[in-house]
Amino acid sequence: MKLKLYNVRGEEVVLAKVWAKKHDIEISLNEGPLTVDSVKEAQGFDGLVNAQLGPLDDAIYPMLKEMGIKQIAQRSAGVDMYNLDLAKENGIIITNVPSYSPESIAEFTVTIALNLIRHVELIRSQVKKHDFSWSLPLRGRVLGDMKVAVIGTGRIGLAAAKIFKGFGCQVMAYDIYQNPKAKEILDYKNSVEEAIMDADLVTLHMPATEDNHHLFDMDMFKKFKKDAILLNMARGSLLKTKDLLVALDEGLLAGAGIDTYEFESYYVPKNFENQEIKDKDFLALINHPKVIYTPHTAYYTDEAVKNLVESALNATLDIIETGTTATRVN
Ligand code: NAD
Numbered sequence: 001m002k003l004k005l006y007n008v009r010g011e012e013v014v015l016a017k018v019w020a021k022k023h024d025i026e027i028s029l030n031e032g033p034l035t036v037d038s039v040k041e042a043q044g045f046d047g048l049v050n051a052q053l054g055p056l057d058d059a060i061y062p063m064l065k066e067m068g069i070k071q072i073a074q075r076s077a078g079v080d081m082y083n084l085d086l087a088k089e090n091g092i093i094i095t096n097v098p099s100y101s102p103e104s105i106a107e108f109t110v111t112i113a114l115n116l117i118r119h120v121e122l123i124r125s126q127v128k129k130h131d132f133s134w135s136l137p138l139r140g141r142v143l144g145d146m147k148v149a150v151i152g153t154g155r156i157g158l159a160a161a162k163i164f165k166g167f168g169c170q171v172m173a174y175d176i177y178q179n180p181k182a183k184e185i186l187d188y189k190n191s192v193e194e195a196i197m198d199a200d201l202v203t204l205h206m207p208a209t210e211d212n213h214h215l216f217d218m219d220m221f222k223k224f225k226k227d228a229i230l231l232n233m234a235r236g237s238l239l240k241t242k243d244l245l246v247a248l249d250e251g252l253l254a255g256a257g258i259d260t261y262e263f264e265s266y267y268v269p270k271n272f273e274n275q276e277i278k279d280k281d282f283l284a285l286i287n288h289p290k291v292i293y294t295p296h297t298a299y300y301t302d303e304a305v306k307n308l309v310e311s312a313l314n315a316t317l318d319i320i321e322t323g324t325t326a327t328r329v330n
Pocket of ligand 1: 099153157174175298
């Protein structure tokens with residue numbers, strides 16, 4: 001059996017090779033993406049593993065069918081970059097890795113919350129200027145005294161809620177489907193508005209859908225408690241970036257921790273050092289004094305990277321050997 005992996009980053013090479021040795025399977029690693037040109041290199045292989053970032057070219061599905069390839073295993077939870085119907089029409093099963101380490105994203109959420117609450121970036125910048133004085137902008141708040149609203153209480157939202165609860169926070173939540181297990185640690189409200197109105201900290205953990213596109217806009221920010229902090233470790237399109245910047249400037253919000261930006265796919269995960277950032281909103285976001293922006297790194301831990309590589313390879317093997325797998329999405 002021979003498998004081909006696309007968009008392989010250096011750190012994934014060893015993990016993939018260890019898996020291949022264990023299963024006695026030949027693997028070939030492409031650094032580049034899966035394109036109409038590079039797909040030709042998949043000829044003669046039995047399965048594909050990919051880490052697609054933008055939309056996959058529709059022409060690729062019939063090309064794979066022609067080659068006798070029956071699946072693509074995506075090394076992420078999101079599969080919005082695939083045309084699932086077209087894949088199905090061409091007999092291609094798409095799989096994802098739905099849960100690779102919810103704790104990684106949850107712990108990062110709390111890390112950024114604490115950094116914002118205790119003004120760690122500002123303290124560090126003053127110390128670098130040898131200013132060791134105490135002044136009001138550095139004065140923090142106690143996380144455990146805060147009320148937290150968790151929007152989306154699935155794997156990651158619930159893991160974050162548990163940590164906030166552990167600090168002593170009162171946790172409110174909104175989800176379109178209430179999770180009975182979550183009710184032991186949080187209070188469900190009947191709407192997003194009800195969940196956020198008293199919250200000092202609002203953290204988003206729901207997928208991007210047509211219904212929640214730009215749900216967090218100026219109208220919603222006006223309903224926030226004054227001086228609240230917003231955390232978005234879920235998907236950029238959940239909030240309207242332009243409105244967030246105005247809400248921060250006008251003092252409606254005290255700060256924001258943003259790990260996902262709606263037009264991030266051009267920039268993340270790439271190095272733009274010494275290059276011009278043409279997206280003015282993105283530039284304003286990353287330089288805003290009240291924002292901690294991180295480039296989709298909430299998931300990025302040893303555990304998550306290992307789980308992503310191994311789970312995608314396992315799904316590929318499963319489909320080739322049995323015709324299906326538990327993580328198929330079409
Ligand atoms: P999940 O499917 O376990 O939970 C999502 C929850 O959101 C579900 O309980 C669902 O009912 C709820 N939901 C859906 N639409 C909603 C809406 N309109 N309003 C309120 N709740 C809604 O997913 P998860 O594994 O917890 O992941 C949550 C999100 O985190 C993902 O969709 C993804 O966007 C994001 N994510 C980010 C990173 C990162 O590195 N920043 C990594 C992985 C996932």
